[in-house]
Amino acid sequence: MIGERWRIPLMLAPTLIIIVVLFFGSLGYGFLQSLGWQPNIGNTTFSLDAYATVLFSPEYREQFWSGLWLTIWVSLASTFISAALALMSALLLRQTFIGKKIATFLFQLNLPVPHLVIAIGMIFLFSQSGLAARAAAQLGMISTPNEFPVMLRDAGGVGIILAYLWKEVPFFGIVLLAILQSVGEDYEDLARSLGANRWQRFRHVILPLVMPGLLSSSIIVFAFTFGTYEVPKLLGVRFPEMLPVMALEFFLNPDLNARAEGMALSMIIAAITLLIVVAYMWAGNRAVQR
Amino acid sequence: MTHVILSNLTKSFPGNPVAAVNTMNLDIPSGQLVAFLGPSGCGKTTTLKMIAGLITPTVGDITFDGASVLAVPPEKRGAVMVFQNYLLFPYMSVGQNVGFGLKMRGVEPKVIDRKVIEMLDLVKLPNIANRRPRQLSGGQQQRVALARALITEPKVLLLDEPLSNLDAHLRDEMRELILSIQRNLGVTMIFVTHDQEEAVLLANQIALIFDGVLQQYAAPDVFYRQPISERAARFFGGINFVPATRRGERLETAFGAFHVRTPGVENAPEGEVTLTIRPEQVVLNPADDENCTSGRIRSRIYVGTYTRYKIMIGDIEIEATRSGDIDHALNEGDAVRVGFPADRIWVVGRS
Ligand SMILES: Nc1ncnc2c1ncn2[C@@H]1O[C@H](COP(=O)(O)OP(=O)(O)OP(=O)(O)O)[C@@H](O)[C@H]1O
Numbered sequence: 106m107i108g109e110r111w112r113i114p115l116m117l118a119p120t121l122i123i124i125v126v127l128f129f130g131s132l133g134y135g136f137l138q139s140l141g142w143q144p145n146i147g148n149t150t151f152s153l154d155a156y157a158t159v160l161f162s163p164e165y166r167e168q169f170w171s172g173l174w175l176t177i178w179v180s181l182a183s184t185f186i187s188a189a190l191a192l193m194s195a196l197l198l199r200q201t202f203i204g205k206k207i208a209t210f211l212f213q214l215n216l217p218v219p220h221l222v223i224a225i226g227m228i229f230l231f232s233q234s235g236l237a238a239r240a241a242a243q244l245g246m247i248s249t250p251n252e253f254p255v256m257l258r259d260a261g262g263v264g265i266i267l268a269y270l271w272k273e274v275p276f277f278g279i280v281l282l283a284i285l286q287s288v289g290e291d292y293e294d295l296a297r298s299l300g301a302n303r304w305q306r307f308r309h310v311i312l313p314l315v316m317p318g319l320l321s322s323s324i325i326v327f328a329f330t331f332g333t334y335e336v337p338k339l340l341g342v343r344f345p346e347m348l349p350v351m352a353l354e355f356f357l358n359p360d361l362n363a364r365a366e367g368m369a370l371s372m373i374i375a376a377i378t379l380l381i382v383v384a385y386m387w388a389g390n391r392a393v394q395r
Numbered sequence: 396m397t398h399v400i401l402s403n404l405t406k407s408f409p410g411n412p413v414a415a416v417n418t419m420n421l422d423i424p425s426g427q428l429v430a431f432l433g434p435s436g437c438g439k440t441t442t443l444k445m446i447a448g449l450i451t452p453t454v455g456d457i458t459f460d461g462a463s464v465l466a467v468p469p470e471k472r473g474a475v476m477v478f479q480n481y482l483l484f485p486y487m488s489v490g491q492n493v494g495f496g497l498k499m500r501g502v503e504p505k506v507i508d509r510k511v512i513e514m515l516d517l518v519k520l521p522n523i524a525n526r527r528p529r530q531l532s533g534g535q536q537q538r539v540a541l542a543r544a545l546i547t548e549p550k551v552l553l554l555d556e557p558l559s560n561l562d563a564h565l566r567d568e569m570r571e572l573i574l575s576i577q578r579n580l581g582v583t584m585i586f587v588t589h590d591q592e593e594a595v596l597l598a599n600q601i602a603l604i605f606d607g608v609l610q611q612y613a614a615p616d617v618f619y620r621q622p623i624s625e626r627a628a629r630f631f632g633g634i635n636f637v638p639a640t641r642r643g644e645r646l647e648t649a650f651g652a653f654h655v656r657t658p659g660v661e662n663a664p665e666g667e668v669t670l671t672i673r674p675e676q677v678v679l680n681p682a683d684d685e686n687c688t689s690g691r692i693r694s695r696i697y698v699g700t701y702t703r704y705k706i707m708i709g710d711i712e713i714e715a716t717r718s719g720d721i722d723h724a725l726n727e728g729d730a731v732r733v734g735f736p737a738d739r740i741w742v743v744g745r746s
Pocket residue numbers: 408409411415433434435436437438439440441442589
């Protein structure tokens with residue numbers, strides 16, 4: 106007889122097996138490739154050469170390290186700013202006001218829009234030949250569209266961050282609205298009657314209540330922005346270049362030996378993501394406990 | 396010690412033509428324990444939240460010791476509310492929960508720690524400051540919520556249904572606790588309940604509210620002897636209601652005339668009225684014949700400490716209870732004399 110205790114693990118087993126096989130299978134295969142193992146082109150020995158090339162070779166060294174800082178900056182800024190903006194919007198949208206339904210709808214409108222489309226939309230709107238520049242020129246705010254500030258394809262990654270904000274604020278927003286709705290306003294009323302002012306209610310009531318949801322959605326957003334290339338490819342500059350774009354270029358290289366470097370870089374990206382996610386969770390939880 | 400007065404207090408929620416609380420006038424002397432009693436949806440919580448400042452009244456005023464508090468925000472008002480579902484902060488320890496109000500006031504951590512221990516002792520929960528709220532039973536959570544409110548030394552303590560989520564045993568314990576705290580600290584307390592028994596057990600004064608309107612405000616026993624209306628009487632377990640015509644002390648009913656001399660009846664309605672008497676005041680086979688009529692026992696139910704009789708007088712059913720052992724002289728189908736003592740009969744307006 107199978108005990109009751111084993112029922113749930115057994116029910117979960119098929120799903121877990123698929124996940125484990127896919128995850129460790131692909132990760133393992135990728136890891137082997139990063140060590141130079143490519144039997145189809147006759148490489149069956151293992152070495153750390155690809156890692157060394159990416160990290161330290163004169164050819165890639167600078168590209169890697171500048172790319173690393175840019176990637177960390179863009180991902181952290183996108184995650185943090187969109188979480189903060191979404192929290193502010195969710196607190197506003199939670200209140201009762203005229204047009205609340207419409208505002209909430211508009212707020213979530215671009216959730217289903219792919220990142221690629223958002224990036225192209227950004228170019229259409231904010232590049233120096235875009236809608237905003239021409240409108241500003243028409244209105245006489247600037248004399249020619251070229252004077253429009255460079256918001257896209259800038260070395261600081263501002264354009265990329267803006268595109269991510271555009272896309273991730275609504276994502277955080279739905280998570281936060283759902284949490285705020287389920288906890289209601291009683292906790293805040295209670296805190297208020299116990300003497301908490303507006304800031305204290307935010308700091309000691311709202312923030313801790315939404316923090317678990319905020320942290321887990323932050324991880325999703327962070328890992329995503331750290332590892333995808335569409336938006337930075339379209340809105341970034343050649344140098345510094347975000348790491349996923351650099352990895353993409355290794356993969357697109359017709360020389361199959363570059364595959365190892367691409368994989369090594371992907372492994373590095375995965376490891377850094379993991380590290381930062383763990384640190385972020387730890388810091389977030391600590392901030393709340395205080 | 397704070398003297399609370401509600402004058403013409405009214406709250407209408409947008410989109411609802413019926414006011415949730417309607418022109419409520421109430422004087423709550425300092426150090427009293429007052430119950431807001433009424434059925435679900437009658438406006439009890441709304442009134443409580445208005446006193447706390449969490450809901451702004453549409454019309455009317457609230458004063459603490461003579462000064463209007465309407466302009467005072469809830470965080471400064473000193474009217475602390477304990478919610479029905481406790482609402483302990485799940486991300487804090489029990490001690491942090493209790494100390495919350497002091498932390499918001501910027502009190503030194505050392506002082507807070509000491510006070511927290513004092514308060515947890517007061518609610519008889521020593522040594523649990525480091526636990527998490529979810530590790531506590533409902534009754535314990537309720538007491539932690541109480542300690543969290545008391546630590547701020549509120550002017551007025553507002554309790555929303557403090558006993559309704561507790562089982563019978565815990566209710567008794569909590570009731571004792573609330574009473575002893577009230578005696579020791581002398582804080583003005585208002586609590587909300589939909590259970591008349593709870594109101595009677597705890598309160599000095601009960602404010603009976605139906606549909607947002609204050610019906611009667613009096614000491615608990617008054618609701619048994621002198622209810623304001625049939626509905627009020629029914630809410631307190633009254634079941635005998637007989638149409639009558641009243642002229643002064645004389646009441647004419649379908650089954651005879653009765654005298655009424657209960658104190659306070661002078662102010663009760665005249666003319667077309669309803670006679671009411673509590674089942675435990677109805678006398679079966681009384682010694683003297685004043686205020687008596689004849690009926691027949693329809694049913695007898697023995698309930699342990701008392702017996703309940705249903706008696707038909709003509710086509711009107713009257714219920715009577717008798718305490719003590721079962722009386723084998725009174726059986727189903729027997730004829731019986733039924734006495735309504737003149738000083739126990741009460742009169743309410745015909746509804
Ligand atoms: N925020 C609100 N918006 C609109 N109507 C409300 C609001 N709060 C309460 N009401 C209405 O006001 C009336 C009184 O509600 P209230 O919560 O004060 O009742 P209550 O006596 O506390 O009932 P219960 O015993 O069920 O808690 C109800 O009809 C309720 O629907």
